[in-house]
Amino acid sequence: MLSDIPRFGDGGHWHLPDRLLLEDGITLPLCATYGIRHMLASSDRGADWWLDDIQVIFRHYFIGDESTEKLAELACKTLCHYAVENRASRRAFGLAYKTLKLMYEMQGARHTFDTLAHAKAMYEVEIAVWDPSLGFGTFRDRTQAVYVLLHIVRATISGQSRLTPSQTDAMLAWGQQGLTRVREWLHGLDWTGLHKGCLIRSGNAGEVLAFPHIASHYLIKMIINPLIRLCSIPGGLAVVSGELVSAIEHTWSAARLAYPDLVDADIGFVWSSGLARIDSRLAQLKALVVGQCSP
Structure with missing residues (x-):
């Protein structure tokens, strides 16, 4: 599944099958959860490819109302923690800021x-x-x-x-x-x-x-x-x-x-x-x- 992450985000969520967006709302959040858990355990955590893939996964949290508060909590705690540990990574801070804005302010978690x-x-x-x-x-x-x-x-x-x-x-x-x-x-x-x-x-x-x-x-x-x-x-x-x-x-x-x-x-x-x-x-x-x- 992890090898499909970059391809999954290439076209944006508008190009995903309608079944995923409209009929089977649990599919994307569940995949995102498994993907993040796997990536958090990676020894390459913080590498450019890691941030690229994390960004793709987090972006697809923001599909409709299917984003759950548990997923928002996982995203918030993950990126805020990483931004604290690695302040030199401006990108990690930016992703944490976007998570707070999109998942909590715009989607209401x-x-x-x-x-x-x-x-x-x-x-x-x-x-x-x-x-x-x-x-x-x-x-x-x-x-x-x-x-x-x-x-x-x-x-x-x-x-x-x-x-x-x-x-x-x-x-x-x-x-x-x-x-x-x-x-x-x-x-x-x-x-x-x-x-x-x-x-x-x-x-x-x-x-x-x-x-x-x-x-x-x-x-x-x-x-x-x-x-x-x-x-x-x-x-x-x-x-x-x-x-x-x-x-x-x-x-x-x-x-x-x-x-x-x-x-x-x-x-x-x-x-x-x-x-x-x-x-x-x-x-x-x-x-x-x-x-x-x-x-």
Whole structure:
């Protein structure tokens, strides 16, 4: 079966037999479970081929509603654990992030305290590393880690996770401390240091010119939008402070000062841009939080 994994993913799930997708919903999750168990025992765990095959298996978790919470738990714990053990593997962290987003947020799997603890451990490893000399990649990784933190907080207070009251209190207290650290990081962010790190590391002037576009994209996708979603659920506004919103405004103003000369978003090396949306999204977040704080 393992030899069929790459071929299984080549055409995407749209090319699988209808029987597998519509009539026999247990087939794919069961195959995925056996495949992952086999691969976790492999002595080549972490090799490029291993990550390739793991990605194919996990991708096919996301077929319809047949993805079970047990499979989501296996995926979450597997990839978060591997990302902690092998932080140098950016791909493992990316796959763990996608698992949290696709299986828990989009498909509605419910967390347990154990799965949240695995995500928390991965976050703590990521958030401990901040080196502007590594260039803009370190900004991407840090904002993605913030997304994981906000995912944990939202899962904790949503009432959808399978937590005891004491587990909820403990995870929420940890999350609030994490949000304080995020606020401090945003307020003190040195954009010029990132600029110098990028030039020293790659000498790629295109990356520097494009970075206001890329920075706005990551701020929206990884921080602002998740905060807006957090504020939209009961109890969410209570954990998002006005000081955190002010820190986001402050860091974005500092970014605009550090990069005053913007290139056109249509230039080929600008692969994504949030410049047209970031001010409105910030205003929406501020209205939610400040409106809640007003007498």
